[in-house]
Amino acid sequence: MAELLKNEFNKDFVLLLGSKLAALDESFNIEGFISSTINENWESRELKDRMRHITNMIHAHTALNYVDQLNMMMELSCHFGGLKGMTFPDYVEVYGLDHPRESLVALKHMTQFSSSEFAIRPFIVKYEKQTMKAMYEWSADSNEHVRRLASEGSRPRLPWAMALPVFKKDPSSVLPILENLKRDESLYVRKSVANNINDITKDNPEAALELSQRWYGNHEHTNWIVKHGLRTLLKNGNKQALQIIGFDDKARFEVAEFNLSEEQVKMGESFQFGFKVSNLEPKEAFAKVGFVVSYQKANGSLSDKIFHVTEKEFASADAVLFNKKLSFKDLTTRKHHPGLHKIGVLVNGKKLAEKEFELLH
Template identity: 40%
Template sequence: MEPLKNMYDTAALQGIADIAAASVQPFDRQVFLQGVFAQGWEELELKQRMRRIATVLNSMLSGNYKNDIEQVLKFTNAVIKAQPANTFIYMFIPDMVEQYGQAHPAISLQAMERITQLISCEFAIRPYLISDLQGTLQQMLAWAEHPHASVRRLASEGCRPRLPWGMALPALKKDPSPILPILERLKDDPSEFVRRSVANNLNDITKDNPQVALDIARRWMGHSTHTDKIVKHGCRTLLKRGDTAALGLFGLAHEPECSVTGLQLLKKRISIGDHLHFSFSLVNEGTATVPLRVEYAITYAKANNKQGRKVFKITENTYVPGAVVSFSRKQSFADMTTRKHYAGKHTIEILVNGKRKASAELVVMG
């Protein structure tokens, strides 16, 4: 797969320069392009390229943030009007607000309201939450009633306590209660895009404050089909941990009368980049039809003789007494941006309602 940073190729940067030249006055295309493609460009990764574009563009403005943000918004409006197929390349716009606007929070938050309708400001808003939690959350609560779905989503996504790749929000990890009015306002949002963010925010809360999340889940269960889906997705980490209260919320017994038989690995020695192929059978040994959540967990060998465990869901279904169901799956051991593999001993476990029912070892070779 081609590296994502390559989206910032010559054609893309020339397109950015064309829109800027037509909307930002004065603007010198050549100065902009020379600054972006200056020494070291080829070695820069995605976020570093984004930061360079933001820095070069800002250097071409007046240096007066109140005036400059107006130019940035003109550029943003021009891009929105052009309706580009790929809006992700414009992530340098929120980065400008994050870098240069923190001394002017009111103006910057107002700008984010517009910019996020092109490209999400979920990362850019986080320093503002750290410097003024109450004031920023008050604005986000108001955004939860905005007519544009992307602005409503920012209200939830921007204050996630554990937003992946985002700046940490220690205060909200410790006490998520200031977030809850926003989630309450958005739990029945007409946009699935927004509701998915609410579920992810709830899942973040489960990691540091599981009881708070479970209280919300119990209150929302049965409220609507929307909230039922939010609760299920928002409790996924607790379910993967085999949390008794979370399992019970969805009618899953903590000690199901079932067994897993015949766990087999096609190969017990594989190389990094290969797939692990495995199979097993699930048997309902009870006398009643029961819902069962079937998962597998892999304990990975990590660097420095450490280990890391990750749970993968296979299915959640109901099984009649005596049912015997066979499963066959494969798991990639190719390196990804989110997971790097190391040589060493690994373990695979088959889980039913969070309980280990079978396990096997394999060796991954470098």
């Protein structure tokens, strides 16, 4: 997949971009741009390195100053979307930090055709008040891409981007933006708001929970955001998070007929397991069902990984059977180690049953 993505930045793109730049900029050295971009190191460059190299070569082959070049980049950005289009915000990120007013206008424009979520972050770090004021205004924009940038660009832990330590420490500057977007009609925007809240739960769970407590129950779009935004806390059985979205941690449930198809399994193989969840209450009760696997680590300790199964209303005395499969193939995110493992069934964050099994070489 990474190989396919980096090939978005290919020779055809460089030639097209060069020709469009030359058409707007008489000083642009198109021959030098192409030969220095598609050079002997081009094939070995990875995705981000290719984009950044193109950015640098654009700058190296024009006689224009940044502000004049920026006007051309804004005009051209309308013609390129997706990954290719991110070349234009990248140019702003690298060369525009000394021109915040012009650069913020450009990033707002460019994000409508690709995304400025990565490029905006150095401006937050260097010009926090000015940038966050602009982003707050963007959160009320008529364009969903601009509104999403206000949320996505301010995420404390945006993946593949520079972190924002100031917001990891105190997210209060982000919250007014999220307030503006809590009922957004665009699912594209709502997903970003939920992801921002999930980021906040990692460093400031109290702030995320307080926000969610105020929001939940006011609107269907807001409810979706809260539920998705609290997903990490819900997965880990946080009682307050469970209560906010309607799970009763005091409701009585029982797990029965918990069986593993194997008590020993080899590396790279899998096994089946099943269990029944019963509601012991005299009325319906809403429950979140999952399971937790305690994986053996290289140092001999165990590390828990929680898996979601379902969220549903259980009728009184209702017994629901669940059958699942667990694989022990190594992943990029998890390497398996032989030894004793455990698996438990979770209902509303409580472990109601547990069994042991052994992973063999």
